[in-house]
Amino acid sequence: MSTEKFIRNEVTGWMAAHGEHSDIVMSTRIRLARNLTGYLYPIAFTEDDAMAIDRAATGVLLDSDGPDYTYMKMSEIPSLERLVLIEKHLISPHLANPNRHGAVILSEDETVSVMINEEDHVRIQCIYPGLQLEDAYKKADAVDDLLESELPYAFDEDFGYMTSCPSNTGTGMRASVMMHLPALTITKQIDRIIPAISRLGMVVRGSYGEGSEAPGNVYQVSNQTTLGKTEQEILVDLGNITSRLIAHERKSREVLLAKSRLALENRLFRSLGTIVYARILQTGEAARCLSDVRLGIDLGIIEDVDVSILNELMIFMQPGFLQQYAGTELSQEERDIFRAKLFRERLNIADTLKSLEEGTQE
Known part of the structure; x- marks a missing residue:
């Protein structure tokens, strides 16, 4: 090979x-x-x-x-x-x-x-x-x-x-789950949840681990303690924390739908329109839009978009993959242009436009 x-x-x-729980937990x-x-x-x-x-x-x-x-x-x-x-x-x-x-x-x-x-x-x-x-x-x-x-x-x-x-x-073991938590981020509840998780012996970081940010509302939750606990105890503790985070995220999504549905739909469809039509996409904007569209799919608001493609695009939008895909080194401006082009090509635009049109007719 x-x-x-x-x-x-x-x-x-x-x-x-x-x-x-793949709508919230992306990977283990x-x-x-x-x-x-x-x-x-x-x-x-x-x-x-x-x-x-x-x-x-x-x-x-x-x-x-x-x-x-x-x-x-x-x-x-x-x-x-x-x-x-x-x-x-x-x-x-x-x-x-x-x-x-x-x-x-x-x-x-x-x-x-x-x-x-x-x-x-x-x-x-x-x-x-x-x-x-x-x-x-x-x-x-x-x-x-x-x-x-x-x-x-x-x-x-x-x-x-x-x-x-x-x-x-x-144990030498770090167990972690990568979670998509847009509702907790939008409602700013994540700001008080992270310190609470830390007090329980867990740590919350960006998707690339220590020192990284959380683009696209993707967080990595992992155990902080490896001494004094067995592997099974660590797995149980992380599983319990993950279950609680899933419950909080689902509740926050329900609240957003109940109290701010029109504003939420406006945000999600704007993001869908951006990744369909944009000719220049910076990394931060691409991550935010992908998060919004993924949330729209999970809530049943946006249809005809494959969520697995969004997972792939989270990787595709990174500098290394963009340049590898392009077959040449790219400046930052060139990467932003190529990122937008790649998004348009990877998503099925015909189906996406249909989804956009149906959303505006409701």
């Missing part, structure tokens, strides 16, 4: 608009941080250490009888292609540094990503569409068991798995 498949193939598994991710005994952490290890860790982890996965995997070394991948992998959530921005001896092993369906020599020696990631905490964990745990059967993990009976960052010590 060629590396090009993962770069050229815009659609990845977690973008599918299915899974439990489990990440396990692991290190090997006898080696310094990546922040201080030698090149020989990095190569030895790479060979050991790669050998286990590529020689296994499990699914097909593809190996990619970061230093051999052009910067634009590394950016595409970040935008698809297949690697972290930290791993993309080509000078850190990093590599990634990807499953054919892109649900499993094993990052080597990132912040830790090995980071196992599994992403599923919708709310699938248990299934995603089982998949990640199976990969972890395979690696642990052959590799000497750094583990302490009192502290658990030893990690580069102390905040990951313990």
